[in-house]
Amino acid sequence: MFEQLNKLYIGTNMKMYKTIQETKNFLRELSVYTEDIKSSDLELFVIPSYTALETARQMASSKRIKIGAQNMCWAENGQFTGEISPLMLKEVGVDLVMVGHSERRHIFDESDEEINKKVLSAIEHGFTALMCIGETQDDKIGGTSDETLRLQLKRGLQNVTKVQAPNLWIAYEPVWAIGESGKPASETYANTKHKVIKQCLNELFGESIGRQIPILYGGSVNNLNAPELAKMDNIDGLFIGRSAWNAKNFNQIIRHVLPLFQEKQE
């Protein structure tokens, strides 16, 4: 069994949903709901749309709630119309950058090579890089899920050094589990895949560093399955879409999950 991390990681990706005003309201509510929870127990993060980033940073100015960007160009500047650079995100005060979300890979055809450039650039610019990986339904049916996960890790994390690796978080989000048409992975299935990911990270960075990298499960997490997922040995946190976009509901999930996670550590 792998060693547990000492805090729970839980966050939400807002995708292309909330406006600036909606993000503001959400963060205001979430800050009040969660103000008694210590950051040493919970790493709470919110990844809003680009236009809402500056407001989100102001709303979460104490940094108790980390703010992330949904994507980033690897280059600092240049002829990259429509892209956002690491310097621009630094200026806004973003803490983390999500890279390689399933929708980026599958709708916008992002490759592991591009994802790798973004991961390296994010870390070099002082952000935490949250790299998302996950197998497709075809991989699952064909029995190649583990190979796909290992390939995405090895390609996406190429040239990340042992010194840089502690700035990584991994989100395991099976493509077939995400979104309205998704079916959540069972807790045992997710746990098995997290184990594969942990083993691969240990191979890449050595055990003492590999085990510091949190692995979050995402894909149709909801109030019912969140507690069961959080009890699993290899699951260090949850990455939630739809069920977290209402601050009250998000807080309910956090409240259910946090004590279970803490019990697991005892």
Ligand code: PGA
């Ligand atoms: P979902 O989204 O929880 O709405 O399935 C998860 C994600 O895409 O990160």
